[in-house]
Amino acid sequence: MNAPMNMKDARSGQPLAERLVVIGNGMAGCRAVEEVLARDPGRYAVTIFGAEPRVNYNRIMLSPVLAGEKAFDDIVINGPEWYSDNAITLVSGDPVVAIDRTARTVTAKSGRVEPYDRLLIATGSDPFIIPVPGHDLSGVVTFRDLDDVDKMLAAAEAGKANGGGNAVVIGGGLLGLEAAHGLALRGMQVTVVHLMPTLMERQLDEAAGYLLKTELERRGQTIVTGGDTAAILERGGHVAGVRLKDGREFPADIVVMAVGIRPATALAKAAGLEVERGIVVDDHMVTSDPAIIAVGECVQHRGTCYGLVAPLWDMCRALADAATGTPSGYEGSVTSTKLKVSGIDLFSAGDFSGDDGAEDIVMRDASRGVYKRVIVKDGKLVGAVLYGDTADGSWYFDLLKKGEDISAIREGLIFGQAFAQGGALADPNAAVAALSDDAEVCGCNGVSKGKVVGCIMGGAHSLDGVRSACKASASCGSCTGLVESLLALTLGGAVESGPRTLCKCTSFTHDDVRRNIVDKQLKAIPQVMQELHWTTPHGCASCRPALNYYLLCAWPGEYQDEQHSRFVNERMHANIQKDGTYSVVPRMWGGLTNPRELRAIADVVEKYNAPMVKVTGGQRLDIFGIRKEDLPAVWADLNDAGMVSGHAYGKSLRTVKTCVGSEWCRFGTQDSTGLGVKLERMTWGSWMPHKFKIAVSGCPRNCAEATIKDFGVVCVDSGYELHVGGNGGIKVRATDLLCKVETEQEAMDVCAAFIQLYREQAHYLERTAPWIERVGLEHVKAGLFSDPAAVATLAARFRYSQQFMQDDPWARRVAGEDAQLHQHLAEVRPMEIVA
Amino acid sequence: MIGEWLDIGPVDQIAPGNARTLPVRGGEEIAVFHTLDNRFFALVNKCPHKQGPLSQGIVHGNVVTCPLHSWNISLKTGEALGDDKGCVPTIPLKVDAGRIYLLREAVVGKKAA
Ligand SMILES: Cc1cc2nc3c(=O)[nH]c(=O)nc-3n(C[C@H](O)[C@H](O)[C@H](O)COP(=O)(O)OP(=O)(O)OC[C@H]3O[C@@H](n4cnc5c(N)ncnc54)[C@H](O)[C@@H]3O)c2cc1C
Numbered sequence: 001m002n003a004p005m006n007m008k009d010a011r012s013g014q015p016l017a018e019r020l021v022v023i024g025n026g027m028a029g030c031r032a033v034e035e036v037l038a039r040d041p042g043r044y045a046v047t048i049f050g051a052e053p054r055v056n057y058n059r060i061m062l063s064p065v066l067a068g069e070k071a072f073d074d075i076v077i078n079g080p081e082w083y084s085d086n087a088i089t090l091v092s093g094d095p096v097v098a099i100d101r102t103a104r105t106v107t108a109k110s111g112r113v114e115p116y117d118r119l120l121i122a123t124g125s126d127p128f129i130i131p132v133p134g135h136d137l138s139g140v141v142t143f144r145d146l147d148d149v150d151k152m153l154a155a156a157e158a159g160k161a162n163g164g165g166n167a168v169v170i171g172g173g174l175l176g177l178e179a180a181h182g183l184a185l186r187g188m189q190v191t192v193v194h195l196m197p198t199l200m201e202r203q204l205d206e207a208a209g210y211l212l213k214t215e216l217e218r219r220g221q222t223i224v225t226g227g228d229t230a231a232i233l234e235r236g237g238h239v240a241g242v243r244l245k246d247g248r249e250f251p252a253d254i255v256v257m258a259v260g261i262r263p264a265t266a267l268a269k270a271a272g273l274e275v276e277r278g279i280v281v282d283d284h285m286v287t288s289d290p291a292i293i294a295v296g297e298c299v300q301h302r303g304t305c306y307g308l309v310a311p312l313w314d315m316c317r318a319l320a321d322a323a324t325g326t327p328s329g330y331e332g333s334v335t336s337t338k339l340k341v342s343g344i345d346l347f348s349a350g351d352f353s354g355d356d357g358a359e360d361i362v363m364r365d366a367s368r369g370v371y372k373r374v375i376v377k378d379g380k381l382v383g384a385v386l387y388g389d390t391a392d393g394s395w396y397f398d399l400l401k402k403g404e405d406i407s408a409i410r411e412g413l414i415f416g417q418a419f420a421q422g423g424a425l426a427d428p429n430a431a432v433a434a435l436s437d438d439a440e441v442c443g444c445n446g447v448s449k450g451k452v453v454g455c456i457m458g459g460a461h462s463l464d465g466v467r468s469a470c471k472a473s474a475s476c477g478s479c480t481g482l483v484e485s486l487l488a489l490t491l492g493g494a495v496e497s498g499p500r501t502l503c504k505c506t507s508f509t510h511d512d513v514r515r516n517i518v519d520k521q522l523k524a525i526p527q528v529m530q531e532l533h534w535t536t537p538h539g540c541a542s543c544r545p546a547l548n549y550y551l552l553c554a555w556p557g558e559y560q561d562e563q564h565s566r567f568v569n570e571r572m573h574a575n576i577q578k579d580g581t582y583s584v585v586p587r588m589w590g591g592l593t594n595p596r597e598l599r600a601i602a603d604v605v606e607k608y609n610a611p612m613v614k615v616t617g618g619q620r621l622d623i624f625g626i627r628k629e630d631l632p633a634v635w636a637d638l639n640d641a642g643m644v645s646g647h648a649y650g651k652s653l654r655t656v657k658t659c660v661g662s663e664w665c666r667f668g669t670q671d672s673t674g675l676g677v678k679l680e681r682m683t684w685g686s687w688m689p690h691k692f693k694i695a696v697s698g699c700p701r702n703c704a705e706a707t708i709k710d711f712g713v714v715c716v717d718s719g720y721e722l723h724v725g726g727n728g729g730i731k732v733r734a735t736d737l738l739c740k741v742e743t744e745q746e747a748m749d750v751c752a753a754f755i756q757l758y759r760e761q762a763h764y765l766e767r768t769a770p771w772i773e774r775v776g777l778e779h780v781k782a783g784l785f786s787d788p789a790a791v792a793t794l795a796a797r798f799r800y801s802q803q804f805m806q807d808d809p810w811a812r813r814v815a816g817e818d819a820q821l822h823q824h825l826a827e828v829r830p831m832e833i834v835a
Numbered sequence: 836m837i838g839e840w841l842d843i844g845p846v847d848q849i850a851p852g853n854a855r856t857l858p859v860r861g862g863e864e865i866a867v868f869h870t871l872d873n874r875f876f877a878l879v880n881k882c883p884h885k886q887g888p889l890s891q892g893i894v895h896g897n898v899v900t901c902p903l904h905s906w907n908i909s910l911k912t913g914e915a916l917g918d919d920k921g922c923v924p925t926i927p928l929k930v931d932a933g934r935i936y937l938l939r940e941a942v943v944g945k946k947a948a
Pocket residue numbers: 023024025026027028029049050051052059060061062063094095096097122123124125143144145175178264267295296297298306307308309310312338340
């Protein structure tokens with residue numbers, strides 16, 4: 001009970017010590033008291049109120065308790081003896097419900113009234129509960145204190161009877177993932193539902209978030225990113241599952257909400273203290289009432305609220321300095337994050353948003369699953385994201401906090417402290433020169449330094465030469481820097497630059513990237529970047545669209561197209577014009593149309609005031625001047641008349657131009673119009689390296705200009721001449737004759753096979769004409785005809801892929817897909833916002 | 836009450852790597868960007884080159900590539916990067932408790948030129 005010094009002096013009525021009352025028996029409140037006691041033990045008589053019915057413990061260690069790695073006793077910070085030794089009155093399990101600032105008293109739920117001279121508010125935060133239907137069902141818990149852990153453990157225990165039980169964690173941030181990990185270790189089937197596309201998006205970039213997601217999935221968790229919770233489902237008064245807005249449902253015996261925290265400010269607000277997001281405090285942690293101080297997650301200091309412990313320690317020091325008459329002042333904290341999931345090393349600190357003038361240094365080691373990114377600005381380290389190897393996290397964090405000039409160690413910075421501070425080793429060439437001849441340079445292919453140098457002396461004078469001579473750096477590319485150093489060392493200035501790389505983010509060529517995507521079964525953009533050691537965190541405007549296409553081509557039906565990696569026209573399914581409006585070209589199969597289509601087009605032109613309609617060179621109509629907001633409505637009207645997207649905007653099949661052929665023309669030899677329509681029905685919707693045009697002429701007079709198309713058919717009496725690689729445009733190129741076939745079916749098969757060969761082999765943004773000039777017509781012929789089964793296999797692959805591509809993108813937009821791309825956020829009128 | 840900051844809604848209405856637009860009565864349309872690194876920026880939606888709609892460009896790092904002629908514009912400063920010269924006004928933006936705010940005077944002050 002209370003120590004004598006807490007009593008008032010009987011004669012004078014003066015307190016012997018000032019009465020310090022603390023609301024909140026948590027991490028910050030108790031640390032603040034410790035700091036004060038350390039400076040001036042006799043100054044205050046302390047009473048601590050705690051809502052939780054227990055002593056102070058280390059809240060961050062609740063995760064290991066849930067995971068079964070620690071027991072509650074292991075995580076107690078201040079046991080009962082600490083309170084008694086320091087004559088502190090602990091009122092636990094009795095929350096404070098009111099503060100009376102005039103009388104200087106606090107009232108607890110039990111009715112107990114306690115007077116104070118100084119009041120310390122350290123109420124922490126409350127977990128945020130998303131107010132969806134069912135949020136108050138039994139079985140919906142948060143993750144904040146020991147009682148929550150006990151509820152989760154009980155659910156896991158109950159689940160054991162029926163094979164583990166199901167848990168859904170809403171929120172893929174630090175807390176949610178630690179909860180998910182613990183529940184999984186306790187035997188539950190865990191699903192994490194996260195609103196954003198990247199896990200822990202506040203701490204991680206896309207690349208690291210992707211690695212984390214893959215690792216958690218490998219461990220058996222189901223990770224749903226971009227999942228927006230619609231409702232929590234009920235069975236018999238208890239939670240039964242979670243439904244997302246897109247209709248997906250996941251069964252659950254327990255639902256953990258870990259979507260964020262809000263500073264617990266209700267008491268302070270009711271007492272009339274200045275409260276914004278948190279309780280506003282100055283640099284000495286004093287609130288708007290000089291008798292009341294506050295500390296921890298409940299405060300807002302210089303506009304910032306914190307959700308980690310490190311800043312609390314700094315705050316507590318400043319608070320104790322001021323409360324004991326030696327004010328120092330708190331200036332805010334730089335924070336870093338680590339995820340406490342065993343076996344996953346992850347660290348993030350500072351600013352990794354890639355400012356102007358900020359420079360990214362990226363190192364990836366696919367074989368070890370490592371991604372490291374440090375951000376340097378004005379000669380200083382400003383941010384770091386580490387995944388897979390966090391050994392240097394604290395060193396980077398230290399450099400970051402100190403803000404020292406790191407120019408001198410910049411070259412070796414990304415390799416970590418040992419390397420960067422190794423003096424001479426900081427020069428990469430010197431480091432390579434120092435390697436012994438049998439040191440392994442390329443781990444993937446087991447190539448030693450001696451062997452690489454041998455190849456170089458033997459005539460391999462470029463990176464590509466070395467790659468083909470001894471395979472060094474030909475697989476994952478992580479040793480490219482080493483091989484380049486060896487080239488420089490061995491040849492002096494005589495290094496030949498190899499073929500052009502895909503873009504500045506990689507040392508690989510288009511062909512290398514495509515080969516690796518297939519060989520290594522790479523199925524997502526961040527995965528390609530990690531496995532092939534991209535030197536930038538997220539690629540650039542050149543490689544993102546290229547990779548998106550390569551993946552789409554390699555994994556039809558499996559790869560999820562990335563809208564934001566496409567050029568505007570392909571994202572908006574229309575052609576942007578110089579005034580920012582769009583033009584719309586519906587498909588007219590083989591250049592044929594009918595009154596219904598023409599009427600629909602005429603109506604659209606009038607309804608949306610389109611300033612111009614033009615007959616295109618591709619035998620169809622182009623409606624100009626449509627605003628992005630109106631596109632879905634325009635498409636809906638065109639869809640109603642049976643028309644689909646003409647893909648006039650895409651790296652894809654554009655048009656099939658035809659002449660009237662044997663149906664009408666006195667020279668016609670075959671039904672060129674009919675074949676054109678069939679070809680267009682077969683090929684529409686397919687994504688290609690570049691745009692692709694087809695034409696069919698009914699006789700060699702060639703009215704459809706088939707010999708300047710990517711694939712041209714010229715009908716003759718005995719069958720069909722198939723031509724490839726033609727181009728109009730700036731550099732006109734007439735087609736090469738590929739072959740002659742006798743039937744329509746053969747013409748269709750060769751067309752499908754040729755397109756597939758082009759899709760699989762050409763570089764992104766390479767039309768058929770330059771492709772054929774680069775690889776040679778003979779190469780194309782060999783690919784199609786040297787093996788008698790080749791046409792059939794290629795055509796089958798094309799048709800398989802078409803199953804997934806022939807899905808009118810306009811109809812999907814009309815049905816509401818990606819609606820936000822067409823809508824303004826809101827409109828600003830001078831005094832208001834109209835959503 | 837008219838605050839200093841204009842609340843334009845929750846952060847999740849712009850997917851990372853995308854931008855959305857905000858027309859301003861009697862002023863310039865604004866493009867609000869969400870980068871892959873989860874930063875938010877606001878610029879006048881007009882490329883300094885030939886007024887291309889920057890909201891429709893590909894976003895990479897803190898840069899948007901204009902959809903019309905591929906100038907690279909810094910989202911942070913509004914300046915054209917590389918050899919290109921020009922600058923588009925930026926609008927101060929802050930994110931607080933999951934909502935996006937624009938500085939009111941910068942929004943309504945940007946009258947059409
Ligand atoms: C599971 C988990 C894992 C975490 N992991 C990490 C980590 O790895 N790294 C990191 O830096 N941070 C981590 N944190 C965050 C860290 O725990 C908090 O930043 C820290 O606990 C905040 O301290 P505080 O004193 O402000 O709040 P708290 O520790 O929450 O203390 C506030 C106390 O006040 C009590 N209280 C509230 N209102 C009243 C009232 N009216 N009357 C009486 N008592 C009241 C509460 O019951 C609580 O006990 C984690 C948090 C959780 C929940």
